[in-house]
Amino acid sequence: MKQILLIAWREYKQYVFSRGFLIFLVMFPVSLIGLTAAMGLVERTKPARAFVVYDQTGQYTDDIDREIERRRLLSAIAGWDGYVAAAARPDADVKTALAAPFAPAAVNDARARAFMEAGGFDAAQAAAAPYLKPGVPTYVMPRAQFERVPPPAGDIASLAGAEALLRPYLLGERRIARADGSAAPLFAAVLIPSGFGAGEGAEAAQYWSRNLTDVALEDLIGDALDGALQREAVAALGLTREALDDVAAISAPFEAYRPDRAAEEAQLGFADRVETLMPAALTYMLLVIIFGVGNLLLTNTIEERSNKIVEILLSSVTAGQLMAGKLIGIAAVGLTMPAIFLVGGLAASVAASGDQNFAGVAISALFSSPLLLIYLFYFFCAYAIFAMIFLAIGAVSNSLQDAQSYMGPVMILVFAPLPFMIMVFQNPNGFIASLLTWIPIYTPYAVMMRAAADPPMWEIVGATALMLAFAIVLMRFMGRIFRNAILQSSPPKAAEVWRLARRDGV
Amino acid sequence: MPETPVLLENVTKRYGAFTAVDDLSFSVAKGEIYGFLGPNGAGKTTTLRMMLDIVQPTAGRLSILGSSSAISVRRRIGYLPEERGLYRKMKAADSIAYFAQLRGLSSRDAKKKANELLECFGLAAFARSKNEALSKGMAQKVQLLATIAHEPELLILDEPFSGLDPINQKTLEDLIAEQRAGGCTIIFSTHVMQHAERLCDRFLIIAKGKKRFEGTLSEARAGFGRRLHVRSAAPAAAFASLAGVVSVHAVRNGGNEAEYDIELADGADPQAFLRQAVAAGIAMTRYEQAGATLHDIFVTVAGDEAAKSAPPPPSSRPRAQAAE
Numbered sequence: 001m002k003q004i005l006l007i008a009w010r011e012y013k014q015y016v017f018s019r020g021f022l023i024f025l026v027m028f029p030v031s032l033i034g035l036t037a038a039m040g041l042v043e044r045t046k047p048a049r050a051f052v053v054y055d056q057t058g059q060y061t062d063d064i065d066r067e068i069e070r071r072r073l074l075s076a077i078a079g080w081d082g083y084v085a086a087a088a089r090p091d092a093d094v095k096t097a098l099a100a101p102f103a104p105a106a107v108n109d110a111r112a113r114a115f116m117e118a119g120g121f122d123a124a125q126a127a128a129a130p131y132l133k134p135g136v137p138t139y140v141m142p143r144a145q146f147e148r149v150p151p152p153a154g155d156i157a158s159l160a161g162a163e164a165l166l167r168p169y170l171l172g173e174r175r176i177a178r179a180d181g182s183a184a185p186l187f188a189a190v191l192i193p194s195g196f197g198a199g200e201g202a203e204a205a206q207y208w209s210r211n212l213t214d215v216a217l218e219d220l221i222g223d224a225l226d227g228a229l230q231r232e233a234v235a236a237l238g239l240t241r242e243a244l245d246d247v248a249a250i251s252a253p254f255e256a257y258r259p260d261r262a263a264e265e266a267q268l269g270f271a272d273r274v275e276t277l278m279p280a281a282l283t284y285m286l287l288v289i290i291f292g293v294g295n296l297l298l299t300n301t302i303e304e305r306s307n308k309i310v311e312i313l314l315s316s317v318t319a320g321q322l323m324a325g326k327l328i329g330i331a332a333v334g335l336t337m338p339a340i341f342l343v344g345g346l347a348a349s350v351a352a353s354g355d356q357n358f359a360g361v362a363i364s365a366l367f368s369s370p371l372l373l374i375y376l377f378y379f380f381c382a383y384a385i386f387a388m389i390f391l392a393i394g395a396v397s398n399s400l401q402d403a404q405s406y407m408g409p410v411m412i413l414v415f416a417p418l419p420f421m422i423m424v425f426q427n428p429n430g431f432i433a434s435l436l437t438w439i440p441i442y443t444p445y446a447v448m449m450r451a452a453a454d455p456p457m458w459e460i461v462g463a464t465a466l467m468l469a470f471a472i473v474l475m476r477f478m479g480r481i482f483r484n485a486i487l488q489s490s491p492p493k494a495a496e497v498w499r500l501a502r503r504d505g506v
Numbered sequence: 507m508p509e510t511p512v513l514l515e516n517v518t519k520r521y522g523a524f525t526a527v528d529d530l531s532f533s534v535a536k537g538e539i540y541g542f543l544g545p546n547g548a549g550k551t552t553t554l555r556m557m558l559d560i561v562q563p564t565a566g567r568l569s570i571l572g573s574s575s576a577i578s579v580r581r582r583i584g585y586l587p588e589e590r591g592l593y594r595k596m597k598a599a600d601s602i603a604y605f606a607q608l609r610g611l612s613s614r615d616a617k618k619k620a621n622e623l624l625e626c627f628g629l630a631a632f633a634r635s636k637n638e639a640l641s642k643g644m645a646q647k648v649q650l651l652a653t654i655a656h657e658p659e660l661l662i663l664d665e666p667f668s669g670l671d672p673i674n675q676k677t678l679e680d681l682i683a684e685q686r687a688g689g690c691t692i693i694f695s696t697h698v699m700q701h702a703e704r705l706c707d708r709f710l711i712i713a714k715g716k717k718r719f720e721g722t723l724s725e726a727r728a729g730f731g732r733r734l735h736v737r738s739a740a741p742a743a744a745f746a747s748l749a750g751v752v753s754v755h756a757v758r759n760g761g762n763e764a765e766y767d768i769e770l771a772d773g774a775d776p777q778a779f780l781r782q783a784v785a786a787g788i789a790m791t792r793y794e795q796a797g798a799t800l801h802d803i804f805v806t807v808a809g810d811e812a813a814k815s816a817p818p819p820p821s822s823r824p825r826a827q828a829a830e
Contacts, residue, residue, distance in 0.1 A: 006607055014595060307591035312652070314560045315585035316608040318577060487560065 003317045007325025008332065015296060015333045029344060048147035049187035050176055051217060054162045056194040060205075060228050061148070064190070067224035068146055070109070076141045077115055078107045083139045084128055092131035102127050110249050146187075146217055149178055159191050163208070170208055187211065190221050198229040260454070279448040280425060282375050286382055286445070289334035290414055294390045296330050298403050301394025301486075310486050319483040327387050334383075374451050382444035385471050386414060392478040395486040396497055417442045421449060428453035437463045440470035477501040509536050510569070511660050511691045512557065517566030519552050519715075526552040528715040529566070534693055534708075539686055541702040541709030542695035545808055549715040550695040551588055554664050557693075558585055571660055581610035584658035588665040588695075590649050592637040598648050599624060599633040606655035616655065623651040627677070643674050650681065661685055663694035667701050679705060699800040709800075713808040726803045732776055734768040737792035742766060748782045750774030763791060 015021060055061050081104035088094045095103050101114040102124040115124070125138050152169065156162040166189045168174045175183035188209035195203035205225055207218050234244045257267055304310045313322055389410055397403040417436055424433040428450040436446035437455070443463050447455075484500040485492055492500060512534035519527040527549040534540045544550045555561040557568060559576040571579040592601050602620035607613060624633045627647055637645055646669065654661065663682075667675050682692055682705055696702055702709055703723065711719040719726060736745070739762045742754045750771050757765040770779060776795050783790065 003608055006604070010604060014593070018595070303593075307594070308587070308589035309591045309593060311555075311560065311587040312585065312590060312605060312649075313608070315558045315576075315583070315587070316580060316605065487555075 003321050004325045004328065007313075007317065007322060008329035011300065011326055011329025012332045014300075015330075016336055025340065028340070032344075046143070046145075047184065048144045049217065050147050050149045050178060050184045051188040051190065052149055052151045052166065052176070052186065053190045053192065054151050054156055054159075054166075055190075055192040056159070057192055057196055060192055060196075060225060063228040064221060064224045065148060067220055067227065068144070068148070070112070071220060072142070072144055073112045073116070074107055074109075076121070077112055079142055080121065080124060080139055081105070081107070084132075087132045087136040088128075089131060089133050094128065094131050097131055098128060108249065109245065146220070147178065149176055149184075149186075151189075152176060159193055159206075162189075162191055166208065170210055172210070188217055192225075196225075198233060276452060278372075278375060279451060280421075282379055282448055283421060283445050285338050286379055287414065287418070288338065289331075289383065290386045291411075292337065293330045293334035293387065294407075294410075294414075296333060297326065297387060297390040298394045298397070298407075299400065300326065300330070301391055302397055302399060302403065305395065305486055306398050314487070319486070320479065323388075323391055323479060323482055326391065327384065330387065331380075331383055375448050378444035378448050381467060381471060382441075385441055385444075385474060386410075388475055388478040392481040392485075395482040396492050396500075413441065417445050421445065424449040429455055434459065438466065440467040443467035510534070511536055511571050512540075512693065513567075513569040514553070514557070515567045517553070517556060517563045517568060519549070519556060519561065520564045525715050527556070527563075527712075530712070530715070530717050531566075532710050532717065532720050534691060536691055537686065537689060538691055538707045539682065539705050540691075540693045541706035542693055542712070543697065543699070543702055543709055543804055543808075544695070544712040545697060548712045548808070550712060551664055553712070554585075554662055554693070554695060557662065558583065581656065582659045584609075584653040584656065584661045586650065586653040586661075586663045586666055588668065592645055592648060592652075594636065594638040596637055597634050598629065598637060598640060598644075601637060601648055602652045602655050605652040609656040609658075611656050619655045620651070623655060624648075627651060642669075643671060646670060646674055647677065650678065654681070654685065657688075659690060661690050661692045661694075663692065665696060666694055667696060667698055675701070697804075699804055703800045711804060711807045718807040719803070723800060726800070726807075732770045732774065733796045734770065734776060734779065735765065735792065735794040735796055736768060736790050737763050737765050738788060738790045739763050740788045744786065744788050745783070748779060748786065750779055765792070 053061050053064055080102075084094050084098070084102075084104055095105075097103075099118070101111055101118045105111060118124075119126075121139060121141060151162070152165060152174075154161075154165040156165055166186070169176050169186035170189060172185055174186075176186045178184050188207060188211075191206040191208065193203040193205070196205050197203075205221075207221055209218070231241050231244055235241075255267055258272070304313065310322075317325070393403050393406045393410065397406070420432050420436060423430065424436060424446055427433060433446055433450055433455070436442045437450065437459060439446075440463075444467070447460055447464065450460075478501075481497060481500045485497075510533050512532075514533070515531050517527060517530045518525065530549070530553060542550050542553070552561060556563045557570055557576060558580070559570075568574065570576045571582055573579045576583060596604070599617065599620045602623060603611075603613070603616035606616035606619060611619065621630070621633060624630050629644060629647060632640060632644060637648065640648065650666075653663075661682075666678055666682075670678060679701065682694070686692055694701075694705075706723075708720070708722050710717060735757075738745075742756055742764070745751060745754045745766060745768055751774075752769045752771050754769075755767045757767050759765075768779075770776065780793065
């Protein structure tokens with residue numbers, strides 16, 4: 001065992017303590033923070049995109065302006081919540097200490113209205129001041145993303161005339177005047193014909209822009225016009241705009257329950273969500289690890305083979321010990337990266353949400369699940385099956401080029417069940433789920449996805465027994481290929497591999 | 507250590523229809539330096555791998571340090587394969603310590619021993635250098651040190667001199683002698699006869715998987731015709747006419763005299779040759795009896811493939827032929 005661990009530790013050290021990996025460890029959070037900061041900076045410094053509205057009906061411009069302002073306010077309140085969480089003293093629980101509209105909470109129209117009625121951001125800043133760290137700057141509202149500017153002077157009596165007039169501006173040949181007198185490129189134009197409305201045969205409003213990828217303004221205009229037409233329809237029924245807003249703000253109280261629990265524990269909570277997502281997350285992690293460590297196992301075995309280290313190793317340890325050491329060491333390398341992502345992800349979500357308890361809840365949900373052990377068992381079975389195949393490929397290859405001819409089919413095998421996994425996830429006891437369960441190389445994936453859905457026990461036990469038998473036979477075959485091929489000076493041809501797999505001793 | 511650390515009885519290794527080693531038996535005594543000679547493809551490496559249990563024999567029995575498998579005693583064995591390498595990114599001292607640890611030394615002892623050996627072999631300054639930064643000669647030394655760091659009782663070296671420059675060959679010869687002085691039993695395979703001649707107590711010649719000879723150099727020579735070196739002004743034909751002479755080669759011509767390499771028939775008496783020469787009035791300014799070289803024995807015993815694979819010794823024979 002000592003020899004196996006020694007080999008595993010050497011393999012682990014070689015990759016995890018390498019300069020490249022350490023640089024990655026530093027670069028990952030730095031680039032994440034840098035990227036976030038850069039995006040924030042770009043967002044803050046980005047000038048508002050100018051657009052014009054040519055409204056033949058003369059009714060909808062105000063609705064568009066209101067929608068812009070509404071969105072800006074919601075975004076400003078979300079920014080405020082982040083500011084308060086980051087700027088609060090560590091001992092201050094701003095969620096409970098601050099009064100309702102100013103305390104971090106869900107951002108919606110009702111809160112936005114209450115926020116402004118309670119005095120807006122100046123009042124919020126004053127209310128939060130006792131709980132903030134000394135010296136923190138005051139909150140600055142994000143800039144407006146869009147600015148509606150008047151259409152240029154000219155013949156805009158008809159839509160065709162407006163279109164012709166606006167085209168040079170939209171193509172960037174001319175710049176349009178802003179309210180403050182400066183000139184800016186025209187981002188988009190909205191043309192609302194006189195026949196625009198909700199009725200059948202009504203004319204469509206037109207959105208013109210050269211930028212087809214940034215759809216934020218297009219969405220905003222669409223929503224503003226939807227809201228305007230809905231309000232018109234509601235007014236025809238004798239209701240006011242406020243009444244419609246109140247109706248739209250209604251959110252149904254809704255709770256989900258699971259029937260396999262006692263009544264008091266039956267309500268679905270955060271822990272249940274984590275447990276439900278765990279198999280999908282583990283399946284994804286498994287694929288990432290297999291893909292990542294497959295290359296490590298290959299290059300590593302090829303190095304030992306081509307550098308002629310393997311014979312010295314085999315005079316010190318058995319081929320079985322060498323294989324076991326490599327599998328353990330490389331598995332640990334493979335798990336290190338997701339572990340870093342997991343810890344980093346939890347830390348980042350704590351930082352982003354300001355909720356110190358989030359990580360604790362997530363971790364306890366993960367580790368209190370009775371299914372965790374089952375998941376880990378199948379996780380390592382799947383890893384062992386595929387890692388053995390990679391080791392055997394490494395043993396019959398003198399270079400990565402040699403290995404390529406074997407890698408293609410293996411990768412297809414690894415990723416083949418992916419398209420079906422969503423079906424298994426949604427219908428864990430359906431035909432596809434059963435079928436995949438009985439294919440030994442996919443048993444781990446399928447059982448992990450089905451475990452929480454109480455699949456028939458006989459099916460799981462039978463398929464697992466088949467998988468273990470398959471794994472043992474595979475390990476014997478791959479082990480023989482490894483032992484028999486690793487000392488050959490030239491790699492065996494594909495046709496010879498089967499002969500090597502059947503031969504017991506070299 | 508048992509008195510016979512290595513014993514092979516009727517060992518055979520077949521790969522399909524090909525027989526790599528055929529009914530091979532030999533034994534190595536404790537503290538002996540044992541040469542394992544044979545042309546390329548003779549079965550040397552396969553035999554050594556069977557001794558180490560890296561490869562299993564098809565038939566026959568082996569005993570290594572008293573055990574039927576080297577696996578259970580591998581911590582007492584040091585092995586340097588013919589094709590050897592190091593992890594490129596590993597440091598020199600770490601490489602030696604890693605292999606020593608794999609063979610049973612504790613981490614602390616292995617590191618200590620690695621540094622001591624590097625110091626002793628003049629590589630202390632490179633202890634923290636990565637193997638890829640070492641010169642070929644240095645890397646070869648590191649490989650050797652990794653083989654002996656755990657102080658083995660039995661040292662098995664497969665073609666240890668191949669690829670070494672003359673300085674490193676001398677270093678290795680000294681190291682082998684030093685290990686033997688420390689009580690280690692050493693087996694090494696080679697097809698460079700001078701090393702075997704200088705170092706081996708006994709040797710085995712193998713060709714096409716079969717044993718052709720086992721014994722000491724004297725025993726080998728006893729079975730071969732005698733050889734004489736003479737210097738004389740007489741022509742080669744004068745010596746060729748004497749009874750018991752098989753061949754006469756002029757090795758060197760200088761002034762009035764020439765040097766001759768004379769081969770006598772099996773069982774011929776050199777004193778009888780001398781008497782005949784004096785009686786025939788042949789004057790000689792030099793007369794010296796010489797035995798067969800290991801190269802001669804090897805080429806004769808191992809056959810044609812040996813002549814192709816074994817580099818000729820830098821002695822008289824090729825020059826003699828050149829002079830002819």
